[in-house]
Amino acid sequence: MKQILKTALAALVAAGGFAAAQPAAAQQTDSRLYRVTSSGTLRVCQYPNYYAISYRNPQTSEIEGIDADLSKELAKELGVELEIVESSFGTFIADLQADKCEIGMFGIGATLQRAQAVAFSDPYLVSSIYAVTTKDSEIKAWEDIDQDGVRVVVTLGSYIEPFMRGYLKKAELITVAPPASREGEVIAGRADVLMTDYPTSVKLASLFDWVNTLEPEGSLRPTPYSYVVPQGDQIWLNYVNLFVSTIKLDGRLQQFAEKNALGPIVAP
Template sequence: MKNHIKKFASIAMLCAGMLATVAASADTLGDITARKKVVVGIDLGIAPFGMTDEKMQAQGADVDVARQFAKDMGVALEIVPLTGPNRVPYLMTRKVDMVISVFSVTPERAKVVAFSDPYGINQLVLGAPKSAAVARLEDLAGKRVGVVRGNLQDTVLTAVAPKDTRIVRFDDDATVATALISGQIDAIVTPRTTLATIAKLAPAKEIAVRQVMKAQPYAMGLRKEDTALRDVVNKWIAANMKNGHLGEIYEKWLGVSLESAMDSWHKQQ
């Protein structure tokens, strides 16, 4: 009987230790408050959400959102540059407290990370130069189409592309853009805003939207155990939706109304 009691006590102590460890590791909000700084992962190679100016200073829609969040939290902001494929690894290995980087909400990602409430809408489109003779999805048969590896555009295109479509996967949006402009690929699946930026870089190619592929909300990415931080973030998003700050940032960088974008997404549901 004594042995059973000792065994039970040992198991209880072990469980208590594990719970204490989980609780400590889950207190990212406490860490932010203690260090008076929030560390945010942002892709600075995906205009107009994240980029750098001529002085190599971060700017863009997601940068402004992160700055507003840090300001309202009363803490400093540290931006950690990342890319689409390493948003989840950076979050899970605690290199960042959170990800604010046009992070589309998908069921696959939701199995690994926690998402805040949406704070914007991202429209994925099929784009191509006039010379590619691509007007719709069916025209991609035999064509080379560029996407960012592992991103939403990769998932969406892979699911619906004609069987003989040659999907070419790159590590980031900047590389995909270069490939399209240089003629290494015939078309691209990318956010509408990214395509608009690419089109401006090579106006002679007449790069334009050929088909809308998907309208998708994006949100802030957090670790699943960080429930306290998620609550704070969601309250902040609700408040800044109401006071218009998020709408101002969205319209400033994307050129369209956040309210109308949200309405159009809800109508598709």
């Protein structure tokens, strides 16, 4: 009788172990990591108008910047082809949820609000907010910005937009979405100053001789920049986090940051 009970108990334990293993196995095959390696293609959402991050060079039509470089490195690590899916700050969450891409790689600010809808990797860059105006503007210092009659332009859907809505008390806030650009609004005189991050401020200064960059005293809204994936796929998120850790340790992150003039904002 005891032997029969032992045999039955062993059978139940084995059955329970098999049942517990099934969800894990199902999760593994359902993970985007498995899908990418099986399909041979990594679909990366990128915003092609982000200077130094993922910017389409009008002369070559190629996307350039740190995430143009690092998306190629990620595809190389996976042993797959890279496919770029054009996205934007206003649409990347919907694009991920609609399965248009497996990952967003274009300097996306990791915010608590966005984290309600998507999952963020460990940060690879950290930036605060900067202002860009023209050299002949009456705005000469940071304290000149939040004044009556001043028009401040930001990109619709960026993390800077909601912050500036709460930050500005007197100035008028203007939002633009592609194909319009913040610098285009300033050049055309429809805005007096644009709010941006470190990558864009550096790139604008390198492209245009009219640029005057203003920094606040101390850091203003320092924000980690991370890669973004759909929620609920821990295996894929773990792999992306390992990729971020690896490029930090082997020097590739610093290498591509220096190449794109972003060395000062590499995340520790």
